[in-house]
Amino acid sequence: MKRIILLLSVLGLAGCVGHHVAEKQATNVIDHGDYAVDTSFPSQEQDERVRFLIFHYTAADDKESLRLLTHGSVSAHYLIPSNPGQFNGKPVVLQLVPENKRAWHAGVSGWAGRNNINDTSIGIEIVNDGFHESAAGRQWIPYHKEQIVLAARLARDIMARYQIKPQNVLAHSDIAPLRKTDPGPQFPWQAMAQQGIGAWPDAATVTKYLQGKHRWSAGNVAVIQQALAAYGYTIPQTGKMDPETQRVISAFQMHFRSSNITGVADMETEAIARALVEKYCTPT
Known part of the structure; x- marks a missing residue:
C-alpha cells in the first residue's frame, strides 16, 4: 500500500512539473523549423560578449574610408563621417556591421590578458587623416567638433547597453601599440572621460x-x-x-x-x- 501511495505521489509531482513546463512553453518556445527552443530557464551565470569599445581613425577621406570599410579587408561596426549628416535634428553615424557580429577592426591585439579583441569588442572608426609628415615633423590632424559630439553620444549608449568598464574604452594604439597610432593624440580622451566615457586619472x-x-x-x-x-x-x-x-x-x-x-x-x-x-x- 505504501508503495502505491509513493508511486502516486511521484506521478503527481511529475504531472505538476510537466504541466509547469507546458505552461511556460505556451509563451517561451521559439519555432526554428525542424526543432523548437524553450527559453523558459535562463541561467544566471552569463554576461555580455562585448567587453571593449575601440576608437580608430581611418587615415583616409570619407569616400575612401567607406570603400575600405565595406569592400576592403577591414571593417568596423560604425563609421563617423567628417561632417555627420542630420536626421530629425540628430547626427547620423553609419553602421557597417551589426553589433552582434564580429568586425575586423582590431587585428592582432591584446588587453588585460585577452587576445583577439575583435571577438569581444565594438569598433568605431572616425574619418580623419591621422597625421601628415612635414619638415617640422609629424603633424597630427584635429577632429571636427561634430565628430566628437557624435562619438560621445554613440559611445555612451554602447557603454550603457553592454556595461563596458571605463578602462575598457580604448584606442587602437592601446591594444596594438607596436603597430598602431590611432586615434592619435588629438583625440580628446580627457573631455570624453568628463562625460563618463572612458578612464582618466584623478x-x-x-x-x-x-x-x-x-x-x-x-x-x-x-x-x-x-x-x-x-x-x-x-x-x-x-x-x-x-x-x-x-x-x-x-x-x-x-x-x-x-x-x-x-x-x-x-x-x-x-x-x-x-x-x-x-x-x-x-x-x-
Whole structure:
C-alpha cells in the first residue's frame, strides 16, 4: 500500500512539473523549423560578449574610408563621417556591421590578458587623416567638433547597453601599440572621460605619486612596466628601456598625456600609470 501511495505521489509531482513546463512553453518556445527552443530557464551565470569599445581613425577621406570599410579587408561596426549628416535634428553615424557580429577592426591585439579583441569588442572608426609628415615633423590632424559630439553620444549608449568598464574604452594604439597610432593624440580622451566615457586619472592621485619630483624627471622603468601591465597593456617586464617598452609608453602617453608622446619613461608617466591602477584596478 505504501508503495502505491509513493508511486502516486511521484506521478503527481511529475504531472505538476510537466504541466509547469507546458505552461511556460505556451509563451517561451521559439519555432526554428525542424526543432523548437524553450527559453523558459535562463541561467544566471552569463554576461555580455562585448567587453571593449575601440576608437580608430581611418587615415583616409570619407569616400575612401567607406570603400575600405565595406569592400576592403577591414571593417568596423560604425563609421563617423567628417561632417555627420542630420536626421530629425540628430547626427547620423553609419553602421557597417551589426553589433552582434564580429568586425575586423582590431587585428592582432591584446588587453588585460585577452587576445583577439575583435571577438569581444565594438569598433568605431572616425574619418580623419591621422597625421601628415612635414619638415617640422609629424603633424597630427584635429577632429571636427561634430565628430566628437557624435562619438560621445554613440559611445555612451554602447557603454550603457553592454556595461563596458571605463578602462575598457580604448584606442587602437592601446591594444596594438607596436603597430598602431590611432586615434592619435588629438583625440580628446580627457573631455570624453568628463562625460563618463572612458578612464582618466584623478589629479590629486597623480600628484601623490609624483612625490614632489619634477614631472619631466626620470621615472622608474620597471615600475612603469609593472603599472602598465597591471592596467592592461602588453609590455615587457625587463626593467630596461628597450624599443618595445618605448613604443608602449608612447601609446600610453597618446591616451593619457598627449602633450609629450616621445615614449620617455618620465616621472609624470609613472605617476599617471600608478594613479590609473589605483583608481581602476585595485579591489574594493
